[in-house]
Amino acid sequence: MKNMVNLNFDELQVQWYNIIPDLPEPLPQPMDPKEGPSRLQNLPNLMIGECLNQEFSNKTWIDIPGGILDLYSRAGRPRPLFRATSLEKKLDTPARLYYKSEFFSPTGSHKVNTALAQCWYAKQQGFERVTTETGAGQWGTALSYAAAITGLKCTVFWVRSVYNWKKDRLSFMKLLGADVFASPSPMTEFGRSLYEKNPEHVGSLGIAISEGMEDSQKDPKATYCLGSVLNHVLMHQTIIGLETKKQFEIFDDYPDIVISCLGGGSNFGGFALPFMGDVLKKGKKIKFIAAQSQAAPNLQGNYEYDFADYAEITPMLKMYTLGHKVDMEPIKGDGLRYHGSSPIISLLRHKGLIDTVAYPIDEKYVFEKAKIFMEAEGWLPAPESAYSVCCAIDEAIKCRESGEKKVIAFNISGHGFLDIYGYRTILGIE
Amino acid sequence: MKNMVNLNFDELQVQWYNIIPDLPEPLPQPMDPKEGPSRLQNLPNLMIGECLNQEFSNKTWIDIPGGILDLYSRAGRPRPLFRATSLEKKLDTPARLYYKSEFFSPTGSHKVNTALAQCWYAKQQGFERVTTETGAGQWGTALSYAAAITGLKCTVFWVRSVYNWKKDRLSFMKLLGADVFASPSPMTEFGRSLYEKNPEHVGSLGIAISEGMEDSQKDPKATYCLGSVLNHVLMHQTIIGLETKKQFEIFDDYPDIVISCLGGGSNFGGFALPFMGDVLKKGKKIKFIAAQSQAAPNLQGNYEYDFADYAEITPMLKMYTLGHKVDMEPIKGDGLRYHGSSPIISLLRHKGLIDTVAYPIDEKYVFEKAKIFMEAEGWLPAPESAYSVCCAIDEAIKCRESGEKKVIAFNISGHGFLDIYGYRTILGIE
Numbered sequence: 001m002k003n004m005v006n007l008n009f010d011e012l013q014v015q016w017y018n019i020i021p022d023l024p025e026p027l028p029q030p031m032d033p034k035e036g037p038s039r040l041q042n043l044p045n046l047m048i049g050e051c052l053n054q055e056f057s058n059k060t061w062i063d064i065p066g067g068i069l070d071l072y073s074r075a076g077r078p079r080p081l082f083r084a085t086s087l088e089k090k091l092d093t094p095a096r097l098y099y100k101s102e103f104f105s106p107t108g109s110h111k112v113n114t115a116l117a118q119c120w121y122a123k124q125q126g127f128e129r130v131t132t133e134t135g136a137g138q139w140g141t142a143l144s145y146a147a148a149i150t151g152l153k154c155t156v157f158w159v160r161s162v163y164n165w166k167k168d169r170l171s172f173m174k175l176l177g178a179d180v181f182a183s184p185s186p187m188t189e190f191g192r193s194l195y196e197k198n199p200e201h202v203g204s205l206g207i208a209i210s211e212g213m214e215d216s217q218k219d220p221k222a223t224y225c226l227g228s229v230l231n232h233v234l235m236h237q238t239i240i241g242l243e244t245k246k247q248f249e250i251f252d253d254y255p256d257i258v259i260s261c262l263g264g265g266s267n268f269g270g271f272a273l274p275f276m277g278d279v280l281k282k283g284k285k286i287k288f289i290a291a292q293s294q295a296a297p298n299l300q301g302n303y304e305y306d307f308a309d310y311a312e313i314t315p316m317l318k319m320y321t322l323g324h325k326v327d328m329e330p331i332k333g334d335g336l337r338y339h340g341s342s343p344i345i346s347l348l349r350h351k352g353l354i355d356t357v358a359y360p361i362d363e364k365y366v367f368e369k370a371k372i373f374m375e376a377e378g379w380l381p382a383p384e385s386a387y388s389v390c391c392a393i394d395e396a397i398k399c400r401e402s403g404e405k406k407v408i409a410f411n412i413s414g415h416g417f418l419d420i421y422g423y424r425t426i427l428g429i430e
Numbered sequence: 431m432k433n434m435v436n437l438n439f440d441e442l443q444v445q446w447y448n449i450i451p452d453l454p455e456p457l458p459q460p461m462d463p464k465e466g467p468s469r470l471q472n473l474p475n476l477m478i479g480e481c482l483n484q485e486f487s488n489k490t491w492i493d494i495p496g497g498i499l500d501l502y503s504r505a506g507r508p509r510p511l512f513r514a515t516s517l518e519k520k521l522d523t524p525a526r527l528y529y530k531s532e533f534f535s536p537t538g539s540h541k542v543n544t545a546l547a548q549c550w551y552a553k554q555q556g557f558e559r560v561t562t563e564t565g566a567g568q569w570g571t572a573l574s575y576a577a578a579i580t581g582l583k584c585t586v587f588w589v590r591s592v593y594n595w596k597k598d599r600l601s602f603m604k605l606l607g608a609d610v611f612a613s614p615s616p617m618t619e620f621g622r623s624l625y626e627k628n629p630e631h632v633g634s635l636g637i638a639i640s641e642g643m644e645d646s647q648k649d650p651k652a653t654y655c656l657g658s659v660l661n662h663v664l665m666h667q668t669i670i671g672l673e674t675k676k677q678f679e680i681f682d683d684y685p686d687i688v689i690s691c692l693g694g695g696s697n698f699g700g701f702a703l704p705f706m707g708d709v710l711k712k713g714k715k716i717k718f719i720a721a722q723s724q725a726a727p728n729l730q731g732n733y734e735y736d737f738a739d740y741a742e743i744t745p746m747l748k749m750y751t752l753g754h755k756v757d758m759e760p761i762k763g764d765g766l767r768y769h770g771s772s773p774i775i776s777l778l779r780h781k782g783l784i785d786t787v788a789y790p791i792d793e794k795y796v797f798e799k800a801k802i803f804m805e806a807e808g809w810l811p812a813p814e815s816a817y818s819v820c821c822a823i824d825e826a827i828k829c830r831e832s833g834e835k836k837v838i839a840f841n842i843s844g845h846g847f848l849d850i851y852g853y854r855t856i857l858g859i860e
Binding site: 176375377 | 432433434435436437438439500503504505506508510512515516531534536537538575578579597598600601602604605606607801804805806807808809810845847848850851853854857859860
């Protein structure tokens, strides 16, 4: 039996899929808040020009420049799609399970797909440095990597509470040549205002975003990059789902259920939107499930305009949100800990096209399922990806009970080699 | 420009290459020492039957059973061959550099190629458990993985001095369901004799081998597995070089220099022997370089009969050796720290067909080169693989100086995600 489908270099996807023109109704535009300076007018100072164009594009297919294709191939794209034959047997399910291997990424997650594109465009526009924030660290690592291989400098503001204990990830970013600061840092005005009061301030993603933005705005040679939520980020990530669709053709199969974990929405969107296009345009019937944590079940929040950051520097986005000042419990799948979901995903959720499940905060339920996956398939998922795996296993078990031969596709957005501590802690393994 | 060549599932290599019949002279056979019980007569009690057959086989091509092909594809084989275009540019060299991506392995190293084969054969022979030793931990992890996905139990005796600090790797083995003991352990008679005198005994690979062997011999349902040195292990690894040769055809290129790091010889042999076959049979001219550490420059030792283990349980093998009781300085590339080189590699070295270089023990020279590679290509090599990378870069720099457009192929036998501590320490990175 065929267990995996590779694609070759010359089968690499040459266009990204922009779902915006295919959405069931127009995507609500970003808005300025009633008070304060215009965030929208500031966007051109903040974002890479081509990314800003893409953010508002109405073209369904956007050509991937040759330079970015080159970078994708150097990052190991296309990546295989696996049939989880061993897991199916272990679960004794009639379902057919397939998983996409974003864990083959050089930094360990799907984040490189947009990091490479953003750095390439930044370089084209003449920038010499990129700045960003990171929480769990996957995005900061991906941007450090992309900057290194495109010849840009990179500055990362990293939420101090995570910076303090993820030593290996910190060293990895530094090996890639990035400057990394615990946030709040003394490097920016906003950071300094907090840092001076308390040099051990644990920080937050919102604060780190504010620092990354301020740093780039004060340096004409620098630009700011964001790793999730925005339309162009999800679009860059559609390379995942587009490859997966080609690979399903080679398997001569097609999914009934499409699953991925969801924090801001970049890996879920990247994997699911190309299939969603089939639902919207070709009448395909697919159940989409976003796997979340009860620590941040943003798809169960309110569908309303909210800021993307704590400090209210971004424009307001129409999205499912828990409120941009909400407190969220710490979890090992830290990449899922975000208050809002991207506008595209939110609209589709609002139209009833995306289901969601949120797993308990203690994460035992999720990590135990990930262990079952590991023992069967041998790959170590990132903590965030463990939610995707868990949801797929739960659906496969439902099929065992109902006898339905459903086809379940799930994305493993990253590997867990830098997060074994999380598994050890949650599962009580030595 | 083409940066990588993937192969698909149906292009997976279906035979291993056994170089023994092609060697320039007969391979010296293993021998019993003059005194003590016969180690040779004990081999059938110790080794998997099919592996023992393969060890002495004179067939050039050995079919890979369908079950093992299945396992290989589930482990992500075939793996891409990359052209290091960015590194070439960074080094300003006219040389063309290519690297094989064993870092895509589920456990992070090439060791799975033989672990999967051995576990599959063990299962066929009715065994329920495999035992082994491990030093750096790559082999123990690979066997834990292979046992898990073939449905075997796995017991690993791990040199205590390494066991004590590689927490993540220990947890990884346990996540895969293995029983792992610090060696010397109280679990075997031999281990107990040392453990009772000193429960903090730091152990050695030789002691751990003895424990693994004893444990399997006392349990008729268990068999012992070895991860390097032996002929059949190198043969299983030839899948690396055989894939690489196919990929070079697609690149329409062919190497002048073939490089890999060498401890016992399994990754070097697996990568180089298929090319060596071209030298021996087709008159190709290739320079082979084994990258070693001055902590264990075994190819600069004596070519003579020696034991493969400290405790003298194995037969004596004709090999380049530093002596099986030699003390070796600890290094981060711990997988290269072995007193002898496999008999096949040793014979080829003896015939002048393999060059060798040994890098300084402080490893700064090696890791600095690995950092150059990372900044250009983005992949994080295992500490052992860093030796391979370093040697390739040195050869590329020679080409810059001489103007020669040589083609350099090197193997990256594993990733360094579980070994970032080593980079941090050696390079003085935060």
